[in-house]
Amino acid sequence: MSEENKKGKNDQFGELVKSMNQFFHDKPVKGFLQTMDEFFRAPFPFQSAFPVEVRESKDEHIITAQLPGVKREQIQLDILDNYVTITVQSHELFTEEDDHQRPVRRRQSMQRSSRTIPLPQPIAENKVKASYQNGLLQIRVPKQKGKKILIEGND
Missing domain, CATH: 1.20.890 (cAMP-dependent Protein Kinase, Chain A)
Structure with a gap:
């Protein structure tokens, strides 16, 4: 060649x-x-499975979720039977501009993340208290007082 x-x-x-x-x-x-x-x-701006801790005291279950950077309006709580569901939604609009401040590209981003926490007994939803401060969500679920049953026997 x-x-x-x-x-x-x-x-x-x-x-x-x-x-x-x-x-x-x-x-x-x-x-x-x-x-x-x-x-x-960064596929998900906030983690899809945010950290949740469940503690129990003598009178109540205390559920704590760490949600840094989330606004209170983005949080939704749902109760069904003995389940508490925490849902966080984020909706953002991104606009890219050229050198003359004219929009070149727009993008919308919608994220949804939820955790469902089972508790050992049905929940009286009207007695549940929730607070949100400094990225920390705390839900207090009072325990139900059950009726004790006397067991009969020939012992």
Whole structure:
């Protein structure tokens, strides 16, 4: 193979690499690749399974959830039978602007995360108390007073 043929093939390969490089750096593809990079860097702004601790005292169950950076309006509590469900929702709108402060791209992000905590007995929902302060949600669930049954026998 002559030197001219080798040089021609190298030039063709160089042109191919150059066009591929340009393809990945042009606007639509570059924006898509940046979005994918951002997603894999932080797929969920707040953890999908936030930390929850359940303690028990003589009179109540105390459920504590750590929700740093979450606003009270984003939290929803639901009670069904003997389950407490904590749901956190986040809705954000991202706008990218060009050099002249004109919107170039808009993106919406909606995240939802929940934890369901089972308790050993049905819950009287009208007696449950919840407070949220400094990223810490605390739910106090009073224990139900059951009736003690006397067991008869011939002992």
